Amino acid sequence: MNAEQFNARYPIGTPVIAYPGCRPEDDPNGERLVTRTRSRAEVLGGHTDVVWVDGHSACINLTHIDPFSATDNSPEARAARWVPSNPRPLCHYFRQKSDPAAYWCANCGWNEDMHADEARRLAIAEALKCLPASATR
Structure with a gap:
């Protein structure tokens, strides 16, 4: 899903599980946050679709976001x-x-x-x- 599609489906404040480092299927010990989006998704550097979430200072790739x-x-x-x-x-x-x-x-x-x-x-x-x-x- 790209940033435009994400924004059309999920408003700011959507509950999500975010995986800042890697997804659990790649590393079962990776960080997992139960949180909410705090921004609209955007394209970072012209190539990576990302969103910011509560409780994490950096943006997270949309491939590492699971909305509920x-x-x-x-x-x-x-x-x-x-x-x-x-x-x-x-x-x-x-x-x-x-x-x-x-x-x-x-x-x-x-x-x-x-x-x-x-x-x-x-x-x-x-x-x-x-x-x-x-x-x-």
Whole structure:
């Protein structure tokens, strides 16, 4: 996908997994960031399609960016979409906030449904490990 195609599909702020050095199929130990785009994609030096993401100072080649679809409801996709906004671990015991935010946990800020699903708990824990250090509170 080139920069023009990327910009047509994904606005600034799109949740992505970014691989700054190399993709996991090339190096399983490579860096992996669960983050968001912070710029429009552009062509760097007239030859490389890149985008900037939160938590990383350099641009990243679009071949090393995996956007998350808004319709993907897998635990992994949901965690990756929400973790940049709430970089706190999911607690084990849901404690309801007072209205109007009663659906959200007063302890950790995650919603009630996430507390009841071990797959979601593991997905959030994995996504937190990949969050840029600058995003943690």
